[in-house]
Amino acid sequence: AQSVTQPDIHITVSEGASLELRCNYSYGATPYLFWYVQSPGQGLQLLLKYFSGDTLVQGIKGFEAEFKRSQSSFNLRKPSVHWSDAAEYFCAVARSGAGSYQLTFGKGTKLSVIP
Amino acid sequence: NAGVTQTPKFQVLKTGQSMTLQCAQDMNHNSMYWYRQDPGMGLRLIYYSASEGTTDKGEVPNGYNVSRLNKREFSLRLESAAPSQTSVYFCASSSLNRGIYQPQHFGDGTRLSIL
Numbered sequence: 001a002q003s004v005t006q007p008d009i010h011i012t013v014s015e016g017a018s019l020e021l022r023c024n025y026s027y028g029a030t031p032y033l034f035w036y037v038q039s040p041g042q043g044l045q046l047l048l049k050y051f052s053g054d055t056l057v058q059g060i061k062g063f064e065a066e067f068k069r070s071q072s073s074f075n076l077r078k079p080s081v082h083w084s085d086a087a088e089y090f091c092a093v094a095r096s097g098a099g100s101y102q103l104t105f106g107k108g109t110k111l112s113v114i115p
Numbered sequence: 116n117a118g119v120t121q122t123p124k125f126q127v128l129k130t131g132q133s134m135t136l137q138c139a140q141d142m143n144h145n146s147m148y149w150y151r152q153d154p155g156m157g158l159r160l161i162y163y164s165a166s167e168g169t170t171d172k173g174e175v176p177n178g179y180n181v182s183r184l185n186k187r188e189f190s191l192r193l194e195s196a197a198p199s200q201t202s203v204y205f206c207a208s209s210s211l212n213r214g215i216y217q218p219q220h221f222g223d224g225t226r227l228s229i230l
Contacts, residue, residue, distance in 0.1 A: 004157075009155075101216050
């Protein structure tokens, strides 16, 4: 069975500092990988996805993530954090089935931003 | 664009009561999903429907039933609510486009408390 580990429960950074959120996955085949962001009281918004091809993927809001098969990782990065980035971030891996796929999520990393 | 709409947004039930959570999507997606989100647990898949007329169990199906009413609507029913089912419930939908799975789109959630 697939699994996702986000080692950091809570991260605090200063506005303008760089950010890296860690994600490690376990999956037997080539994974589909996602990062979602959730603001308080809201649903999940897709930041970026990796399906195949270029291992460095760009997303919305200036985020990027790099897929490293050898390390089973898909870390999320942003060069300069804004106060509005404060939210909870979820990494997910997909398992495909007949005409559908099921997501397994990590437990999330809450990001706080110091002005 | 409405996307994925969930009703109600909030609900309080007493133990043993029944309730149906409604979900509708207007993106013509084939697949729909129900997740629950508990603090520190991330999102866990309850049930999913790969296409109209099919439903399958996810990671945590016990105590729930689902109905894929048509292509647009996917409901989640609690027959006899228990305090352990206090959670935030998210509905999501996705499509398969030219053989490529598209990201899941999420509703804003239903916050359910069971006393």
